[in-house]
Amino acid sequence: MNLWVRITGWLAFVLAAGYMLVPLFGMTEFSLKARRGVYSLDAYARVIGDTEFQATFGYSVTLALATIVLGVLIVVPTAFWVRLKMPWARPFVEFLTLLPLVIPAIVLVFGYIRLYNTSSFLPLTGSAAGTNLLLALGYTVLALPYMYRAIDTGLRTIDVPTLTEAAQSLGAGWVTILWRIVLPNVMVAVLSGAFLTFAIVIGEYTLAALLDRPAFGPYLQRIGTNKPYEPFALSVISFAITWACMGLIQLATRLSKHTKAQR
C-alpha cells in the first residue's frame, strides 16, 4: 500500500480518537480532583454513598428491565409475523419504528400527557403506578428503532418461513414456535437490542422529568447544577455503564455457540 495513504489513514484515526478521548480524559481527570492537591475517589464515594443516587439508579434499572421485556414481547412477534406473512409491509413497519428518531421526546411526552391525563379515557398519570407504566411504554417507543433493527437483522440469519413450517408440521403452535425456535435463534440480536435499550433508558431525561418520576436522568441533571466534582464522577459512571453494555453485546455475539457456522 502507498505510504502516504497509510500515513493519512493513521492521522485521521489519531485525530478522531483524540477528538473523542481528550474530553473524556479531561473529565475523568477532573472528577478525581475532589481533594486538593492529590487524586482521589472522593467524588465517586460521595456519589455512590448518596441515597438519592441509589434510589434513582435502582428505579431506572428497574424501568430499563421492564422496557426490555416489553420491547421483546412486542418486537419479536411483530418482526416474526412481518417476515412470515406480510413481507410487503416491511418498509412501512420499518418506517414506523424509525419515527421515534424523528419525533422529539418532548413532543412525544406532551402527547402522552394530553392523551392520558387525569380527565382522559385512560387516566394513567393519575397514579404513580400508572405513570410508571406510561414511562416504561414511552421508553419502549424510544428504544423501538434499535430493538426492531437488531431483531429484524437477527431474523435475517435464519430461514423463518421454512423453520416455522418445519415446527408446525411437528405439531408446534405459535407460542411454541416463538419461544423455542424464533427467540433462541435471535437471542444475540435481542441482547444487543436489550443493552442498547438499557443504555438509553439509564440516562434518559425528558420523559422522566416531564412525567415527574424519580429517575436517574433528572437526578444527574440536578446534581450537575449544584455540585462541583460529583457531576463529572457521574458522567464517568454513565459512560462506563454504556461501554459495559457495548462490551456485553460483543460478548454475547462471541459466546453464542450455534451461530458460529453462519459467520
Next chain:
Amino acid sequence: MSFLTIEHLEKSFGTNRVVQNFNLTIEKGEFVSLLGPSGCGKTTVLRMVAGFETPSTGRIVIGGKDVVNLRPNQRNIGMVFQAYALFPNLTVADNIGFGLKVAGRPRAERTARVAEMLKLIGLPDLGDRFPFQLSGGQQQRVALARALAPSPQVLLLDEPLSALDAKVRVSLRNEIRAIQKKLGITTIFVTHDQEEALSMSDRVVVMHGGRAEQVGTPFEVYNRPATKFVANFVGMLNTLEADVIDPATGRVRIGGTETSLRRALPAGRVTLAARPEMIALGVQPGRDTILEGKITSVDFLGSVIRIRARVDGSELAFDTFNSTDAPPPAPGSDVRLSLLASDLLLLQDP
C-alpha cells in the same frame, strides 16, 4: 379403501391456476412420487396435503378423515424440506425429539425414541452435535429422523435430495426407501429428477401444468406413457415420423423402410417413438425392422457408449455396451440399425 385420497383438488394464486382437477389415491405404506418439470405444481400439491396452503376446492382425506380444515400442526404429518430446515439452536437429539416434546411425551420415552431414530439413520453417535457441525447428507438424514420420530400418518418429502451432491444423493435415496419400507409409512415424494422417481417409487404421478398426466408404476409410466408429454419427460426418447399405409394392421413406412406395428393405428402421418434401448447397432436376430443411417456422434461414457445416428431426417440416440474387442463405429460412417416395430410407441396428445 385407500389410506389417502385427494379429490378434485384445485389451487389458484390470483388468476393463476397452478393445480387443476388433481386426483390421487394412495394405499397405506405406499411410496408415491410426484414427478414433473419446474413450476408444474408439485410443491403446491404437497403443501396442501401438509396444510400450508388451503385448496381453492377439493378434498384431502387421510385415514378416513377430511383434513382440509385442519391446521398443519393438527395433521400428524412428517415433512422433509429441500433446505433441511433443522433448528439451528437445537442439538441433533433435540431436533429429533422436538415433535415428541411438543406433544408432551415424557423425557424417558423421548430419549429412547431419539436413540432409536439416530440408529435408524445410521448416526448413533451424533446426538450432541449442532446442525452446523454436520454435512448436508447427515443434516438431511436428521431431518428425516425428526419428521419420523412422532410416528406421523404420512411422510412428505419435497425434493429432499436436490441440495446434495450426486454420490450422496444416490446413497441417500436408497436409504430413504429402505427406511420407508421398514416403517411401512405412507409417503409422497416430490422430485423433478426422473431417475429418482423411477428408482424409488411404487407409483409415479407425472405432473404437467398443474394436472396429473399419468399415474402408474415406474414400469407403466416408462413403457406405456399415456401422453406425448409423459413419453418425452420420462426417459430419453427418439421420435420418428411415419406414414401409415394400412391403419388396420399397423403397416407404416419410415423413410425407405416398410414395417408393421401389428396393431391398429390412425390413418395418415403419425409420430412414433423409440427408447434408446430399443435400437441396436447392426442387424440383430429377432428384430424385424432395419433402418439405414449415418453416425453423427459417438460419446464414450465408460461402460456404455452413446451413439447418435441420422436416419431419414431425424436423429436417433442409442447405447451400446463397451467391448474390448469391438471399437465403436466412427462418426460419419454408414450404419444399419435394427429394432422391433411392435416396441415402437405411438405419441398422441391427450
